[in-house]
Amino acid sequence: MSRQFRGEEHEPTWEEVKGLLADPEAPVEARYRALFYARSRDDSEAIEALYKVLEPETKSVLLRHEACYCIGQMEHGLEGAWKLESVMDDVNEHPMVRHEAIEGLAACGSVDSLEKIRPYLTHENEAVRDTATLAVESLENLKKTKDTDAQRSEFNTVDPIGAKARQHATKTEDAARRLMDPKAKLSDRYAAMYQLRAATLPGSVSPDPEALKALARVLREDHSSALMRHELAFVVAQVAFDADKDMTLSSVQALIDSVKDTDEACMVRHESAVALGSIGGEEATKFLRDYVQRPVNHDEDEAVVIESCKVALDAINFWSDMSTGTTEEPASAAVAAA
Numbered sequence: 653m654s655r656q657f658r659g660e661e662h663e664p665t666w667e668e669v670k671g672l673l674a675d676p677e678a679p680v681e682a683r684y685r686a687l688f689y690a691r692s693r694d695d696s697e698a699i700e701a702l703y704k705v706l707e708p709e710t711k712s713v714l715l716r717h718e719a720c721y722c723i724g725q726m727e728h729g730l731e732g733a734w735k736l737e738s739v740m741d742d743v744n745e746h747p748m749v750r751h752e753a754i755e756g757l758a759a760c761g762s763v764d765s766l767e768k769i770r771p772y773l774t775h776e777n778e779a780v781r782d783t784a785t786l787a788v789e790s791l792e793n794l795k796k797t798k799d800t801d802a803q804r805s806e807f808n809t810v811d812p813i814g815a816k817a818r819q820h821a822t823k824t825e826d827a828a829r830r831l832m833d834p835k836a837k838l839s840d841r842y843a844a845m846y847q848l849r850a851a852t853l854p855g856s857v858s859p860d861p862e863a864l865k866a867l868a869r870v871l872r873e874d875h876s877s878a879l880m881r882h883e884l885a886f887v888v889a890q891v892a893f894d895a896d897k898d899m900t901l902s903s904v905q906a907l908i909d910s911v912k913d914t915d916e917a918c919m920v921r922h923e924s925a926v927a928l929g930s931i932g933g934e935e936a937t938k939f940l941r942d943y944v945q946r947p948v949n950h951d952e953d954e955a956v957v958i959e960s961c962k963v964a965l966d967a968i969n970f971w972s973d974m975s976t977g978t979t980e981e982p983a984s985a986a987v988a989a990a
Contacts, residue, residue, distance in 0.1 A: 664689065670701045676709040680959050681966040683715055691722040699723060699732045706739060713746045713952060714922065714959040720749060724756025725810055733762040740772070746952065747777045748919045751879070754780065758787035759810040766791045779919060782838060782879040786812045789839055805846070806853065807890050812883070813842045822847050828866035834876035841880055845887055852891040864891055864899050868906035871924075878917035885910060885920060889927030904931060908939050911957065918953035922960040929964025932971060940965040 664672075664686075672678050672686040687705065690698040704710075705719035720739060723732040739745055739753035754772060757765045769791070772784035793814055805811050822830075822844070830836055831844040851863035871884040885907060892903040910916055910924035925943075928936040943961045 666693070666697075669693075670704075673701045674704040676707075676711070680712055680715060681963050683712075684718060684963045684966075687715070687718050687722050691726055694726045694728055696728060696731055699726065699728055702732070703735055706735060712959060713748055713956045714963070716745070716749045717752045717922075717956075720752035720756045724752075724759035726760070729756065729760030730762055733757060733760060733765055736760075736762070737765055737768055740769070746956075747780055748922070748956065750777075751779045751783045751919065754783045754787050755812060758790040758812065761791070761794055763791050763795050766795070778877070779879045779882075779917065782877055783812075785838055786842065786879075790814065806850075809890075811842075811846060813839050813846070824848065824851055824860045824863050824866060827851075827863075828870065831866070831870050832874060834874075838877065838880065841877075842883065845880070845884060849887050849891055861899060864888070865902055867891070868903045871906050872909055878920050881910075881917070881920045882923040885923035885927045889930040892927075892931045900931060900933065901935065904928065904933060904936050907931075908936070911939075911943065911961070918956050921953075921957045925957060925960035925964050927964075928961075929967035932968045937965070937968050940968070 669686045669689045672683050673690065675683070683705070687702065690701050702719045702723055705715050710716060716739075720736060723729050723736060726732075736753040736756045740750055740757070742750070745753075754769055757769060766788065769784050769787050772780055773788065775781045775784065790812060797814075827844040827847045831841050831848065833841065836844075845867065848863040848867050851860045867884055867888050871881055871888060874881055874884075888903050888907065892900050907924040907927050911921050911928070913921065925940070928940060940961045944958060944965060946958065948955070948958065
């Protein structure tokens, strides 16, 4: 789990968390943190609280997307499968939200949703279509194995593919080559991504400092799958936090370039921005501060990116306060990160 969602001080009450989740006028940074408090609470009441973010009053694509993510990651997520199905089928939802609803159904192991997801294998939106492809493969495998823990990673997140594929040993250059191959099966490319992630971890069978560089490089060089690039940004953030300074700097630059690229898909720019908040550092902080000062326009996708930069900057501010021992929370947020 990234540092963005950890912290033991400034704990809000559950009533405060519920109040933020139900308040469409509350700052996006505060509601974003509240989402992850609900996720860590992980019970039926938390699921119900997350539904509030998916009410029509919440216009933020970012928050609606993250609510679906949190439901899918929770052990009680199956209770929310019906809501995720509703979001998936809502043609008025942003594709980024519908994608996350499908991913959430697979993450929480909703095998009963399998036939409802299948029609999205031919959806007109590429990210929705690719998400459905991975979700169907994942749920079909779950139906056979009954192993609900197979997709949980070392970071306590549920990956879109199972552990068997992730753990297969391979050389960094071979994994990077497969990850970059647009003709390879998408789940095989994801497996290569997670193999590179594993190679960066302490205690890896064959640790390789070049693995993180390979992940960051493919983030910027791939042009075949926005879904995969968005997952790459997430994975880069997972491993860059504990990497050495030189490797972290190269990763941060790749993420910054991704956010700045207006031709890049919204979901990739969003995930790259949030990743910068997880990694932190002077360069990331300066970029995020500059970006949130940009003039606000009425473009929905750009609004997602700016909101993502705001929550990323809020996370950096919070963890800076924690490391210096101050007790004041970031001005933009009412609750701390979970």
